[in-house]
Amino acid sequence: MSAAFRQKLPGRIVLLLVFGFLYLPIAVLVLLSFNASGLPTSWSGFSTRWYGALLNNTDILRAAWNTLVVAVFATLISTVLGTLLALGMETRRRKSSGLEALAFAPMVIPDIVLAVALLTFFSRLSVAMGLHTIVVSHVIFDLAFVCSVVRARLKHFDFSIVEASRDLGASGWTTFWRITFPVLLPAIVAGGLLAFTLSVDEFIIAFFTAGTGRASMTLPMQIYSMIRFGITPEINALATLVMGVSATALLLSQWLNREQHVP
Amino acid sequence: MSFNATRPTLLAAPGVAWLVAFMVAPCLLVLSYAFFERGVWGGVEYTFTLENFARVADPLYAKIFLNSARIALTASVLAILIAYPAAYAISRAPRMTQPVLLFFAVLPFWSNYLIRTYAWIVLLNREGLVNNLLRKLGYTGEPLSMLYTEGAVITGLVYNYLPFVILAIYSVLSRLNPELMEASRDLGAGPVRTFLRVTLPLTLPGVAAGGVFVFVLSIGNFVTPALLGGGRFQMVGNLVYDQFLTANDWPFGAALGAALIATMIVLLLVQARATAHASGERAGEARE
Numbered sequence: 071m072s073a074a075f076r077q078k079l080p081g082r083i084v085l086l087l088v089f090g091f092l093y094l095p096i097a098v099l100v101l102l103s104f105n106a107s108g109l110p111t112s113w114s115g116f117s118t119r120w121y122g123a124l125l126n127n128t129d130i131l132r133a134a135w136n137t138l139v140v141a142v143f144a145t146l147i148s149t150v151l152g153t154l155l156a157l158g159m160e161t162r163r164r165k166s167s168g169l170e171a172l173a174f175a176p177m178v179i180p181d182i183v184l185a186v187a188l189l190t191f192f193s194r195l196s197v198a199m200g201l202h203t204i205v206v207s208h209v210i211f212d213l214a215f216v217c218s219v220v221r222a223r224l225k226h227f228d229f230s231i232v233e234a235s236r237d238l239g240a241s242g243w244t245t246f247w248r249i250t251f252p253v254l255l256p257a258i259v260a261g262g263l264l265a266f267t268l269s270v271d272e273f274i275i276a277f278f279t280a281g282t283g284r285a286s287m288t289l290p291m292q293i294y295s296m297i298r299f300g301i302t303p304e305i306n307a308l309a310t311l312v313m314g315v316s317a318t319a320l321l322l323s324q325w326l327n328r329e330q331h332v333p
Numbered sequence: 334m335s336f337n338a339t340r341p342t343l344l345a346a347p348g349v350a351w352l353v354a355f356m357v358a359p360c361l362l363v364l365s366y367a368f369f370e371r372g373v374w375g376g377v378e379y380t381f382t383l384e385n386f387a388r389v390a391d392p393l394y395a396k397i398f399l400n401s402a403r404i405a406l407t408a409s410v411l412a413i414l415i416a417y418p419a420a421y422a423i424s425r426a427p428r429m430t431q432p433v434l435l436f437f438a439v440l441p442f443w444s445n446y447l448i449r450t451y452a453w454i455v456l457l458n459r460e461g462l463v464n465n466l467l468r469k470l471g472y473t474g475e476p477l478s479m480l481y482t483e484g485a486v487i488t489g490l491v492y493n494y495l496p497f498v499i500l501a502i503y504s505v506l507s508r509l510n511p512e513l514m515e516a517s518r519d520l521g522a523g524p525v526r527t528f529l530r531v532t533l534p535l536t537l538p539g540v541a542a543g544g545v546f547v548f549v550l551s552i553g554n555f556v557t558p559a560l561l562g563g564g565r566f567q568m569v570g571n572l573v574y575d576q577f578l579t580a581n582d583w584p585f586g587a588a589l590g591a592a593l594i595a596t597m598i599v600l601l602l603v604q605a606r607a608t609a610h611a612s613g614e615r616a617g618e619a620r621e
Contacts (some may be wrong), residue, residue: 158345
């Protein structure tokens with residue numbers, strides 16, 4: 071064993087153990103979703119029958135559709151509001167600690183507290199709850215995350231090129247679309263994808279703001295009620311699909327927003 | 334777009350309005366409920382009272398609060414103990430592989446919380462994978478009941494929040510000036526002493542950030558105790574849930590929520606102070 075290898079060994083063992091801890095439970099789920107018998111006790115051959123079963127489950131299909139509707143609307147609204155908020159906050163001359171706290175709060179407030187607050191708020195105003203109230207609620211934390219991603223990009227943004235553009239006679243509007251927006255676009259899309267993932271996965275706030283009845287159940291709500299009835303092979307398949315979608319959106323977000331080294 | 338004085342305010346306005354209308358206002362409304370009496374048929378009776386806050390301090394509920402705090406603290410400490418070596422190992426990996434390792438350490442954090450918790454039900458239940466493995470290894474006794482225990486709840490919390498702690502500690506470790514450690518070695522300190530006297534104190538802000546994050550999210554957690562604790566473990570999050578959805582005592586639920594938020598704000602302030610203190614110290618050292 072070489073000295074260099076011996077020096078690296080402890081680090082590698084630590085990484086192996088930690089990544090094992092993080093990924094083993096997920097790997098087991100994914101494997102079981104392809105197990106023909108569906109039982110965790112024995113492997114009885116590769117099969118996609120549990121994925122087929124999902125396609126025939128109308129509750130799950132409706133929940134998936136609801137989730138998509140909520141996530142798309144929440145993402146669109148929060149991407150616009152979050153980007154504007156980021157621009158507003160980064161171009162202020164003086165930092166306002168109140169504004170900082172307001173933009174930070176949605177990321178740290180316990181979701182159960184926000185959930186009961188929204189339930190109280192909507193019932194006090196006698197608003198009929200459904201998918202629209204979930205959208206309104208999801209925009210709260212989505213926009214905070216979009217804002218933080220876009221702000222990180224703006225920190226490296228050289229505002230002198232905006233002034234240069236203005237000096238050369240471009241209007242404020244032209245300057246925004248030709249200079250600021252293209253530079254920010256990767257961060258805006260990355261923030262939007264993050265918002266989409268968060269919205270697709272969010273359970274507690276949706277649960278409290280969906281109103282009663284099955285009509286506005288989202289996928290996480292559906293998964294929660296299935297888990298409470300016990301383990302079924304269908305959940306394994308559904309879980310694998312949901313994780314696949316989130317992981318793809320995240321990889322895409324990361325790739326779009328990768329550091330482009332500017333001198 | 335030119336950036337004069339009014340533009341920034343206009344740009345921020347829609348987002349701020351959304352947050353004020355749908356986050357600040359609802360939170361203030363629910364907080365105000367905590368000062369009223371519960372209606373006979375649920376709902377709220379608008380008579381001023383401090384009874385709800387007194388009930389939060391009632392031994393029965395204070396016990397649940399303390400129990401949640403203990404579970405949350407255990408989860409924080411365990412998460413730090415696992416995350417620190419992991420973050421350290423990542424920061425020691427070749428420059429090119431560090432972002433990749435970090436990305437895959439954080440990836441599970443962004444996947445569905447329910448699913449990650451459910452994975453542990455699959456592993457830990459009586460017919461689950463762990464019991465099966467034990468049987469294959471020759472264990473013949475009763476299957477172990479690992480699910481619906483405090484250990485299962487803590488495992489679930491550590492598992493779910495570990496990626497964030499790795500990220501928090503790594504971000505401090507990676508900004509550390511390696512010359513400090515070299516200097517310590519040159520002055521004759523061994524690796525252990527260098528770590529304890531130089532590296533660890535300088536990375537405490539990251540440890541604190543990660544620890545506070547796990548604590549805050551764990552103490553108000555609702556899903557993990559409900560699924561892995563099987564409802565046998567009441568934590569503050571579940572208590573709030575019950576007041577709103579089953580017991581129909583919104584004012585008391587509101588008071589519990591307020592206590593939760595107060596705990597969170599205190600911890601975040603302490604953490605911010607600690608971080609400011611640590612960075613101030615570092616600036617002082619640099620000047621000397």
